[in-house]
Amino acid sequence: xxxxxxxxxxRGQLGTDLMNELEKQGVEGIGVDIDEMDIxxxxxxxxxxxxxxxxxxxxCAAYTAVDAAEDNEKxxxxxxxxxxxxxxxxxxxxxxxxxxxxxxxxxxxxxxRPWEPDDRREPLNVYGHTKYEGELAVxxxxxxxxxxxxxxxxxxxxxxFIKTMLRLGRERGAVSVVNDQVGSPTYTYxxxxxxxxxxxxxxxxxxxxxxxxxxxxxxxxxxxxxxxxMSQVVVTPVDSSGFxxxxxxxxxxxxxxxxxxxxxxxxxxxxxxxxxxxLQKL
Numbered sequence: 001x002x003x004x005x006x007x008x009x010x011r012g013q014l015g016t017d018l019m020n021e022l023e024k025q026g027v028e029g030i031g032v033d034i035d036e037m038d039i040x041x042x043x044x045x046x047x048x049x050x051x052x053x054x055x056x057x058x059x060c061a062a063y064t065a066v067d068a069a070e071d072n073e074k075x076x077x078x079x080x081x082x083x084x085x086x087x088x089x090x091x092x093x094x095x096x097x098x099x100x101x102x103x104x105x106x107x108x109x110x111x112x113r114p115w116e117p118d119d120r121r122e123p124l125n126v127y128g129h130t131k132y133e134g135e136l137a138v139x140x141x142x143x144x145x146x147x148x149x150x151x152x153x154x155x156x157x158x159x160x161f162i163k164t165m166l167r168l169g170r171e172r173g174a175v176s177v178v179n180d181q182v183g184s185p186t187y188t189y190x191x192x193x194x195x196x197x198x199x200x201x202x203x204x205x206x207x208x209x210x211x212x213x214x215x216x217x218x219x220x221x222x223x224x225x226x227x228x229x230m231s232q233v234v235v236t237p238v239d240s241s242g243f244x245x246x247x248x249x250x251x252x253x254x255x256x257x258x259x260x261x262x263x264x265x266x267x268x269x270x271x272x273x274x275x276x277x278x279l280q281k282l
Contacts, residue, residue, distance in 0.1 A: 004028045005199055006054035008039060008087065009061030014101065014150075016157040017192035018058060025196055030054060033061070039083030049090045056097035056199050059087050062131070066105075069127040070246040077130045084134035088141040097144040099199055104151040104183065104208075106132045109250020112182075116256050117149070117206035125247035146198060147206040151253050152220075155188030156281060161217070165224050166282075169233040179218035179237035183253030184210035187274035194265060203263040208255035211271040223272060227279055 005022055009015040010031025022029030030052045037048040039061050049057060063069060063079040084100060091098040105128030106121040123129040138145050154160035168175050186209070194209055215223070218237040225233045240249060257267055268274070 002027060003055040003200060004030065004053060005056045005058060005196075006030045006032065006049060006052050007058045007060060008032055008037065009059075011157070012060055013153060013155040013158040013160065014188045014191065015060045017155055017188040018060065018195060021192035021196045027196060027200070039086055040078050042086040042089070045086040046090050049087070049096075050094060054096060056099065057087060057091055058099045058101070058195060058199060059084060060101045062101070064127070066125065066127045066249075067246040069130070070125065073126045073130075076126055077133065080127070080130035081133035081137065085137040085141070088138050091145075092141045092143070095143075097146070097199065097204075098138060098142045099146040099148060099195065100134060100138045102135055102147050102149045103128065103131050104149055104250060104253040104255055106135060106149065107250060107252075109252045111252055112254070113252075114254040114256040115208065115252075117147075117208055117259050124250060127247065144202070144204055146204055148195065148198070149206070149208050149255065150186055150191060151210050151255060152183045152185045153188060153191070154185060154278060156278075161185075161220065162224055162275070162278065165221050166228060166230070169225055169228075169230050173232070174234040174236070175221060176236045176238045177218040177221040178240040178243060179216045180240050181249055181251050181253065182214055182216050184212070184214055184255065185220055185271040185275065186210040186268070187271075187278055189277070190268045190274055194260075194268060198265060201264075203265075205259070207259055207263075208257050209260065209268065210255055210257065211268045211274045212257075213270045213272065214254060215271065220271075223275060224279075227272075227276055
């Protein structure tokens, strides 16, 4: 049975690849961004989602400027928490599936054990807290929900760590990168395939989805320059305490993906392989 999927934040990094993947799989996709549906406007959410006659919503739209969120808490909450609640209320009333794209930032980032999907959530910063509030709204309101937490995302659309490294490497020939935050880089192209597969099932619940393998941001940067043929760029590892950032970052972004395979979903490829394919497309 084919379904119709509405994607919020459709022009963003993940939304762009989701729309391409829906088309590739022959699934009807309706992409909306702030011009077509401002998620902070409850009436607009109701009008647009119901008019689309969607069977499912993949909710990617979010305020993601982590440091700026510390100074713009009200706006961040309005988008990530209240905006998500607006979407969730329509999904509840219309009895449609909702997939909420969340983040490793809902955890406190302590320890070295990979986070399980049902672990206790204790966000470190405003962005993480508002995404947590969004999760709570989805869990409270929607019967048929997926919460998919992602991390360290890169894709063709928008800005990301890889593009920043390549630019700084060319401009300066040297970069300093934190080496005490560990996680898994995640390619939106690979992620989109998984999410489109998932939304067509009824395997509801909380999941973690990243590419396979772990590294620090420093190790990620070294691999980027190596694969890009820029090994001459000097990469210096530094402690995150030496980086002045408004928002605290989790040091442990390891996330367990066992639940994916337990529910019949294929794990994403290794992050080094994803990086290679990404660089070929740049």
